[in-house]
Structure formats: C-alpha cells, structure tokens
Amino acid sequence: DSGVTQTPKHLITATGQRVTLRCSPRSGDLSVYWYQQSLDQGLQFLIQYYNGEERAKGNILERFSAQQFPDLHSELNLSSLELGDSALYFCASSARGTSGMNEQFFGPGTRLTVL
Amino acid sequence: AQSVTQLGSHVSVSEGALVLLRCNYSSSVPPYLFWYVQYPNQGLQLLLKYTSAATLVKGINGFEAEFKKSETSFHLTKPSAHMSDAAEYFCAVSVGNEKLTFGTGTRLTIIP
Numbered sequence: 116d117s118g119v120t121q122t123p124k125h126l127i128t129a130t131g132q133r134v135t136l137r138c139s140p141r142s143g144d145l146s147v148y149w150y151q152q153s154l155d156q157g158l159q160f161l162i163q164y165y166n167g168e169e170r171a172k173g174n175i176l177e178r179f180s181a182q183q184f185p186d187l188h189s190e191l192n193l194s195s196l197e198l199g200d201s202a203l204y205f206c207a208s209s210a211r212g213t214s215g216m217n218e219q220f221f222g223p224g225t226r227l228t229v230l
Numbered sequence: 231a232q233s234v235t236q237l238g239s240h241v242s243v244s245e246g247a248l249v250l251l252r253c254n255y256s257s258s259v260p261p262y263l264f265w266y267v268q269y270p271n272q273g274l275q276l277l278l279k280y281t282s283a284a285t286l287v288k289g290i291n292g293f294e295a296e297f298k299k300s301e302t303s304f305h306l307t308k309p310s311a312h313m314s315d316a317a318e319y320f321c322a323v324s325v326g327n328e329k330l331t332f333g334t335g336t337r338l339t340i341i342p
Contacts, residue, residue, distance in 0.1 A: 157333075158320060171329050
C-alpha cells in the first residue's frame with residue numbers, strides 16, 4: 116500500500132460525458148501527478164500540481180483539467196469523453212516539487228471505460 | 231527532451247535463471263533513472279533509483295541496476311528469477327524537475 120488513494124476504482128461511462136477522478140496523496144506529500152496508461156500510448160505524464168499550484172504540464176488534452184485543493188487532494192476532470200480516452204489513470208505523489216530524484220508513490224489507478 | 235527505450239516488450243526466463251531487462255536513455259544532462267514494477271491490477275511500485283550517488287544501485291526484491299554513462303544504459307538484473315517476479319517493468323527518466331518519462335514497459339514471464 117503506497118498511501119495514495121484513488122476513487123473510483125472503475126468508471127464506465129458514455130461518449131460525450133464528463134467524469135471526475137479523485138486522488139488523495141500520501142500524508143505530508145505536497146506534489147500530485149496524473150498519468151494516463153493506455154495500450155497504444157503507454158504511460159504518459161499529464162500534469163503536476165505542487166501545493167495547490169500547477170507545476171508542470173505534459174500531454175494533457177484541452178478537454179482534461181485538474182486541480183489541487185487546500186487539503187492537497189486532487190481531481191482530474193475529463194469532459195467530452197471519446198472512446199480513445201479509455202485508459203488507466205494513475206495519480207502519484209511525492210514530498211517535494213523541485214527535484215527529479217524524489218520518489219513518486221503511485222495509487223492503484225482508476226480504470227475508465229468509455230462506451 | 232529526455233527519452234527511454236526498453237528493448238524487448240516481452241521477456242521469458244526460467245525460474246532460477248538470470249533476469250536481464252534492458253533500458254537505454256537519452257538525455258542532454260545527467261539524468262535520474264528509475265525502475266518501477268507493476269503487478270496485475272495494481273499501481274506502480276519503485277524498485278530502485280539512480281541519483282548519481284553510486285553507479286550500481288540495489289533495490290527491493292533482489293533487483294539491481296547499473297548506470298553506464300558510456301552506453302547510456304540502466305539495465306535491470308536479478309541473479310535468480312522467482313515466480314513472484316512475473317510483472318511488467320518500466321524504466322523511467324527524470325531530468326531537473328519531477329516529470330517522469332516512461333519506457334514502453336517489459337512484461338516478464340517466469341517459466342516454472
């Protein structure tokens with residue numbers, strides 16, 4: 116158990132819909148990262164938040180957005196869903212936001228299926 | 231930009247045999263390198279990391295990896311495979327900030 120929690124574990128929805136994925140980082144961790152894992156794209160970094168502020172952006176679509184709240188939990192919002200958005204979405208957390216050597220602890224993921 | 235190449239999307243070894251999973255990186259500055267393992271239906275777990283302190287890095291579950299700058303490699307090894315090692319393994323690189331760039335993964339199968 117990494118200490119990072121994600122809800123829900125599974126999500127099935129239809130094209131065009133909007134969903135929200137939730138992540139609670141390890142106690143004390145200030146950084147939260149979102150990754151997407153799909154068969155065709157592999158594991159891709161989406162976005163990072165550090166202490167409530169956006170720190171880095173990766174291959175995140177404009178239809179996707181995220182935020183980190185004062186209690187440090189984070190939400191990833193996916194809208195206008197397409198079949199290709201079906202994937203496993205991971206959240207990870209780390210203690211700091213400025214050093215690449217810091218270990219990231221991954222949650223169990225949310226499996227999104229878009230029908 | 232940094233990148234990682236994992237040679238071999240599938241590797242099969244017999245129980246008790248040497249495990250060798252290959253990873254080559256590309257980076258214009260000294261990188262931080264990581265190996266993560268993903269068991270079925272689970273998140274990623276850190277096996278080991280290279281942060282320039284020592285070129286031979288020992289991790290959990292008997293795994294180790296050697297950073298070779300001249301070969302831009304960070305191959306993962308384990309002397310004797312165990313059935314519980316069956317999983318998917320990801321090599322990742324980070325430069326400067328904490329963004330991880332992952333390889334495509336290698337699925338390790340252990341033959342009894």
